Amino acid sequence: MTDDPSEDATRTLxxxxxxxxxxxxxxxxxxxALVTLFGRCTVDYExxxxxxxxxxxxxxxxxxxxxxLVHTDEGxxxxxxxxxxxxxxxxxxxxxxxxxxxxxxxxxxxxxRFSDVAHVAVFRPTDEETLELEGTEADLxxxxxxxxxxxxxxxxxxxxxxETPAGAVDVYGEDSEGRTTVLELKRRRVGPDAVGQxxxxxxxxxxxxxxxxxxxxxxxxxxxxxxxxxLLAEQGLEFVSLTPRD
Amino acid sequence: MTDDPSEDATRTLxxxxxxxxxxxxxxxxxxxALVTLFGRCTVDYExxxxxxxxxxxxxxxxxxxxxxLVHTDEGxxxxxxxxxxxxxxxxxxxxxxxxxxxxxxxxxxxxxRFSDVAHVAVFRPTDEETLELEGTEADLxxxxxxxxxxxxxxxxxxxxxxETPAGAVDVYGEDSEGRTTVLELKRRRVGPDAVGQxxxxxxxxxxxxxxxxxxxxxxxxxxxxxxxxxLLAEQGLEFVSLTPRD
DNA sequence: CGCTGGATGTCGCAG
DNA sequence: CTGCGACGTCCAGCG
Numbered sequence: 001m002t003d004d005p006s007e008d009a010t011r012t013l014x015x016x017x018x019x020x021x022x023x024x025x026x027x028x029x030x031x032x033a034l035v036t037l038f039g040r041c042t043v044d045y046e047x048x049x050x051x052x053x054x055x056x057x058x059x060x061x062x063x064x065x066x067x068x069l070v071h072t073d074e075g076x077x078x079x080x081x082x083x084x085x086x087x088x089x090x091x092x093x094x095x096x097x098x099x100x101x102x103x104x105x106x107x108x109x110x111x112x113r114f115s116d117v118a119h120v121a122v123f124r125p126t127d128e129e130t131l132e133l134e135g136t137e138a139d140l141x142x143x144x145x146x147x148x149x150x151x152x153x154x155x156x157x158x159x160x161x162x163e164t165p166a167g168a169v170d171v172y173g174e175d176s177e178g179r180t181t182v183l184e185l186k187r188r189r190v191g192p193d194a195v196g197q198x199x200x201x202x203x204x205x206x207x208x209x210x211x212x213x214x215x216x217x218x219x220x221x222x223x224x225x226x227x228x229x230x231l232l233a234e235q236g237l238e239f240v241s242l243t244p245r246d
Numbered sequence: 247m248t249d250d251p252s253e254d255a256t257r258t259l260x261x262x263x264x265x266x267x268x269x270x271x272x273x274x275x276x277x278x279a280l281v282t283l284f285g286r287c288t289v290d291y292e293x294x295x296x297x298x299x300x301x302x303x304x305x306x307x308x309x310x311x312x313x314x315l316v317h318t319d320e321g322x323x324x325x326x327x328x329x330x331x332x333x334x335x336x337x338x339x340x341x342x343x344x345x346x347x348x349x350x351x352x353x354x355x356x357x358x359r360f361s362d363v364a365h366v367a368v369f370r371p372t373d374e375e376t377l378e379l380e381g382t383e384a385d386l387x388x389x390x391x392x393x394x395x396x397x398x399x400x401x402x403x404x405x406x407x408x409e410t411p412a413g414a415v416d417v418y419g420e421d422s423e424g425r426t427t428v429l430e431l432k433r434r435r436v437g438p439d440a441v442g443q444x445x446x447x448x449x450x451x452x453x454x455x456x457x458x459x460x461x462x463x464x465x466x467x468x469x470x471x472x473x474x475x476x477l478l479a480e481q482g483l484e485f486v487s488l489t490p491r492d
Numbered sequence: 493c494g495c496t497g498g499a500t501g502t503c504g505c506a507g
Numbered sequence: 508c509t510g511c512g513a514c515g516t517c518c519a520g521c522g
Contacts, residue, residue: 010284010364012258034305034319036282038256038369048434048515049381049490057372059280061305065320073280073371074311076329077502080377083322083517105493108515118256121365123284125319126303131326135295137498166477167438167496187499188294191511192413196442197497200477207480225510231412231446234453245296294500323517329502351508354500383513413511433514437496443512471495494522501517507510 012121018097021117025062025090025099028122032064037099039117043070043080047108053079060099060112062088064125068101068110082110137170137187140244144171144183144220151220151240155181166204167197179216180205186221187244194219195231202237258367264343267363271308271336271345274368278310283345285363289316289326293354299325306345306358308334310371314347314356328356383416383433386490390417390429390466397466397486401427412450425462426451432467433490440465441477448483 013024021037028035037060043053058079059071068082082101086108089100097114141160148155154176162172162182171183182205184198202217209215217237224232224239232239259270267283274281283306289299299316304325307315314328332349343360387406394401400422408418408428417429428451430444448463455461463483470478470485478485 010260012260012365014256014258034317036305038367038371045515049379051377051379051515053377054375056375057370059282059307059369059371061317063317063319063321067320067322069322071280071307071309071371072373073309074313074330074373075309075503076313076315076327077514077516081322081515083515084320106515119258119367119369121284121367123305123365124303125284125305125317127318127320129300129302131297131299133295133297133500135500165473167473189509192446193439193443193512196446197439200438200442227411227413227510291500297500321518323499323501327500329500352500379515381515435494439497473495496521497519499516499518501514503512503514503516505511505513507508 008124010121010123012119014119016117016120018092018095018117021097021114021120022090022092024120024122025097029062029088029090031122034064034123034125035062036060036119036121036123037062037097037114037117038119039097039114041070041112041114044111044113045080045109047110048106051080055115057118062099062101066101066103068099068112070112080110080112082108086110135187135244137185137244140185140187140220140242141170143242143244144185148173150242151183151218152176164201164204165208166200169201169205175216179214180209181216181218183218183220186219188221189223189225190219190221191225191228192231194221194224195228195235195237198237199231199235202235254370256367256369258365260365262363262366264338264341264363267343267360267366268336268338270366270368271343275308275334275336277368280310280369280371281308282306282365282367282369283308283343283360283363284365285343285360287316287358287360290357290359291326291355293356294352297326301361303364308345308347312347312349314345314358316358326356326358328354332356381433381490383431383490386431386433386466386488387416389488389490390431394419396488397429397464398422410447410450411454412446415447415451421462425460426455427462427464429464429466432465434467435469435471436465436467437471437474438477440467440470441474441481441483444483445481448481 065084069078157173311330315324403419
């Protein structure tokens, strides 16, 4: 760490000419800073899919990890983006400030062309802290493992993430009568997709064990939709209501 | 529209005191602008789940549609967020600048507490243009409908989004021998989940028609994983390779 | 790297 | 509003 303010201070430019704007963006990219731009731009993307976006005033963020985000006035998700790991370049082309972001595997390219830059900023984010999150599926699993009777009296968990030919089962165990019983856990209200998932695991286990093996499948979630409930019934599967918290 | 520059120009503050920072944020929120802040903050979230994030230097974006995004130096996704439709408030509390975002249904609350604000900006994004995207599942469907033989010689599409007790089938039709044939389309390489989906539709249709009805199920995608391929085989389902573009 | 499934998924559309 | 499935989903964990 030096005393050079460019090493840790925020730097900004308002209504810059293309040259100074380009210089500041390039400096920010070279020094692993977080760079933001605001101004009139078009956006072109080509990769897994392809898109075009006509001119408008938007907010662009370039992260030190190689991510790029283009935000309009609406929506939680960026209108265009590039994932972490991309290489960003900044150049001046025909009087426009052009940001180009590329990656390989898959080959993807994002080009943001600014006809006018209203603002450029270079920030130095720090990330000492990690997010503490609760209320996840992992919390629901912990709840069940520490108190299996919440699922059913006499239920005994024997393994988690047990492998089957159709994938790994969340919780694998036995009921009070010794029958193989598998749980599919969801942190929130579930639809038909979760039933299909549980059904695949149960069918795979019945094939994998004996032809006559009876395997119980229980969907554990706060609630189910009506269609999911009828699919469960058709497949001879069960449901237990349980939330990740409380 | 007036000549008041606050109505359309970008406004910024560098290293502001809490009072001026709060005023500018409040002005921005009141005038449907896009507001960004950068500085040292903690973040607390309570809603569908709950989270805490200790102090660090982060970038916050408040959108005119009510969305809120908190970005660290890493990741394409914000570390914390609030979806569009939320109500943002800005206040000074115990010398700190506090942004609070709320919504109902579900009841959710996000609190961002700045101990130090390095930068505040108010922008006026415009969104005249809409994104033109190609290479989606809809493009794959159009391709098949305009040239059904891409799936199989003699295939005749009869309906799209046809309803079954298990949900709507992407493409419903008949093969050259008059057998009911349903397609599940995916724009990219697929795994076991798509097989489960197709299987649910085929099983529902076989129940819905006659007990003796034979229904063919074809997964149409660029490629499949090995596990998906074996699940297809076990269920007597088929695969056709096709991409949304080219 | 590819596979797999979770996510405070988000988003758009239909009932 | 809920239900349902697509998404350039993103993302972590594991082989």
